[in-house]
Amino acid sequence: MKPGPTVRAPRTADSPPPAAATALPAEADGTLNPRRWHALAVLVIGPFLSLFDQFCVNLAAPSINQSFRLSPFEFQAVVGGYGLVYGLGLITGGRLGDLVGRRRMYRLGVALFALTSLACAMAWSPPALIAARLAQGASAAVLQPQVLALIRIQFPPSERAKALSWYGISMSLGMVGGQILGGAIPSWNLLGLGWRPVFLVAVPLCAFAYIAVARFMPSDSTTRIGQGIDGTGMAMSTLGFALLLLPLAAVQEWKFLPTGLTLITAALLLLAVFVRHEILRGRTDRVVLLPVRLFNSRAFSLGVLLNFLLYMASVPFAVLLGLYLQDESHLSSAAAGLVFTPAAVAIAVGSRIGPTLRTRYGPRVLVVAAALTAVGLAAALAAVALGTRETVVLPLMLAFATYGLGNGMIVPLLTGIVLAHVPPQDAGAGSGVLSTAQQLGAATGIAVAGVFLYPASAAMPLRYTEAMGAETVLAALGVVCAALLVSTHRVDAKG
Incomplete structure (x- = not known):
C-alpha cells in the first residue's frame, strides 16, 4: 500500500451543504x-x-x-x-x-x-x-x-x-x-x-x-457539538438484544419455557420501542x-x-x-x-x-x-x-x-x-x-x-x-x- 496524491473529494448528493449546522471532520469537507x-x-x-x-x-x-x-x-x-x-x-x-x-x-x-x-x-x-x-x-x-x-x-x-x-x-x-x-x-x-x-x-x-x-x-474535529448522545437509545438497544440472545445461550441450564419465551417476547417489545424512539427523535433533528x-x-x-x-x-x-x-x-x-x-x-x-x-x-x-x-x-x-x-x-x-x-x-x-x-x-x-x-x-x-x-x-x-x-x-x-x-x-x- 503506498500513499496517493492529495485530491479533493467530490461533493455528492449525500453530503451536507456547506452552511449546514453539522460540523464534519476535516476529511469530510473535501480534503x-x-x-x-x-x-x-x-x-x-x-x-x-x-x-x-x-x-x-x-x-x-x-x-x-x-x-x-x-x-x-x-x-x-x-x-x-x-x-x-x-x-x-x-x-x-x-x-x-x-x-x-x-x-x-x-x-x-x-x-x-x-x-x-x-x-x-x-x-x-x-x-x-x-x-x-x-x-x-x-x-x-x-x-x-x-x-x-x-x-x-x-x-x-x-x-x-x-x-x-x-x-x-x-x-x-x-x-x-x-x-x-x-x-x-x-x-x-x-x-x-x-x-x-x-x-x-x-x-x-x-x-x-x-x-x-x-x-x-x-486530528479529527468534534461533530454535532452540543446535540448530546442518545443515551436512552443506547440503553434500550443493548438491553433488548441481550434479552433476545440470553435465553438461547443459557438453554442448557435454564428451563426454556416459560422463562426463555418471556425474555424473548420482552426483547422484541423493547426493540420495537427502541425503533420508535429513534424515529421520533430523528424527526426533532436530534442526534440518534x-x-x-x-x-x-x-x-x-x-x-x-x-x-x-x-x-x-x-x-x-x-x-x-x-x-x-x-x-x-x-x-x-x-x-x-x-x-x-x-x-x-x-x-x-x-x-x-x-x-x-x-x-x-x-x-x-x-x-x-x-x-x-x-x-x-x-x-x-x-x-x-x-x-x-x-x-x-x-x-x-x-x-x-x-x-x-x-x-x-x-x-x-x-x-x-x-x-x-x-x-x-x-x-x-x-x-x-x-x-x-x-x-x-x-x-x-x-x-x-x-x-x-x-x-x-x-x-x-x-x-x-x-x-x-x-x-x-x-x-x-x-x-x-x-x-x-x-x-x-x-x-x-x-x-
Whole structure:
C-alpha cells in the first residue's frame, strides 16, 4: 500500500451543504488525508485483532476447559460472550465516532483492547475470564466501526474498492489466524502458561497502532457539538438484544419455557420501542443512535441481512469444527489449527480478486462468492458426516479452501455495496450497523448451534453433524439473499 496524491473529494448528493449546522471532520469537507494509505496499514490492525480474538478461543477452548472445567453456559459465555457484547456495542461505538471523532475513538479502542487482553491472559477463574472477555468485546466495539467510517470518508470512490479489499483481508486473516494460533500457542505451552499467551498477541499490535495512527492521520474535529448522545437509545438497544440472545445461550441450564419465551417476547417489545424512539427523535433533528432512514434503502437492508446470515453460519461452523477435530478426531490443538491454513491463503486470494471480478463481470460476482462460501461449508459437513477420523483432514482442508475463497471475495464486495448507500455524516453509524449484523449473527449462530450440539443427557455424545447442518442451511439462505441484493442493486442502478 503506498500513499496517493492529495485530491479533493467530490461533493455528492449525500453530503451536507456547506452552511449546514453539522460540523464534519476535516476529511469530510473535501480534503483527503495525503497519508491515507499509510493510515490504512495501521487501521486494518483493528479488524484483524477484532476477529483474531473472537476466533482464537475456538481452538484454545479445550485447553481453557482443562484449567477451569467450564459448564455449557460458561463455555458459551467464553466463546460467544465476546461476540455478543461486541455486537451490542458496535452501533454505539460507531455513533460515538461520528460525534466525538473517529481517530480519537480508534485510539481509545486499541488502548482498551490491550488492557482487556491482558486481563484475559491473567484470568484466575471462569467468572474472571468471562468478565474480561465481555470487556474485550466492548473494546472491540469502540475501535472496529471507526475503521470502515474512516475508509468511507478518506478514500474517493476510485480508491475505495482497493482500500476495502485490504480491510477484507485483515478481517478474514484475523479469523483464520485466530484459529491457527489459537490451536498452536496452547500446544507450545510457552513458559508453562498454556492458553494464556493467546490473548497476549494483541498487546504489542495495539501499542503500535496507538502510536502510529497519531502520526499518519490528522486530528479529527468534534461533530454535532452540543446535540448530546442518545443515551436512552443506547440503553434500550443493548438491553433488548441481550434479552433476545440470553435465553438461547443459557438453554442448557435454564428451563426454556416459560422463562426463555418471556425474555424473548420482552426483547422484541423493547426493540420495537427502541425503533420508535429513534424515529421520533430523528424527526426533532436530534442526534440518534441508529439513523432508521438508512433502512429505507432496500439494498442497505438486504446487505445487512446478508452479513447477518453469513456470520451466523460461518463463525459457529468454525467453532464446531475446531472442537470436532480435537474431541472426535483426537488431533492436537496445533494440528487442528493447521486444518484452517488453506482457508487463510484462499481468503487472501479472494479478497484481492473479488473487486477485479466485480469490475469485469458486475455485481453477480457477489452471488458466486456467497455460493462458494455455502459450498465450502456443505463440503466440510459432508467430510465430517461421511469420513473417518483418519481420512477427514484432507477433505476438510479442501472444503475450507473453497469456503475461504468465497469468504475473501464477499467481504469487500458486500461492504462496498452497503456503504455506498450511507451518507458521509452517518458513516460511523452505518458501519456500526453493518458490523453489528456480523457480530449479532455470530452470537446468535453460536447460541443456535448450542441448541443442536448439546444432547438431552450429558452422557450422550455431542451432535456435531446436526449443529453443522443447521449452519450450512443458513449459508444457503445467504445465497438467496445475495441474489436478491444483486437484483435490487441493478434496479437501483437503472433508476
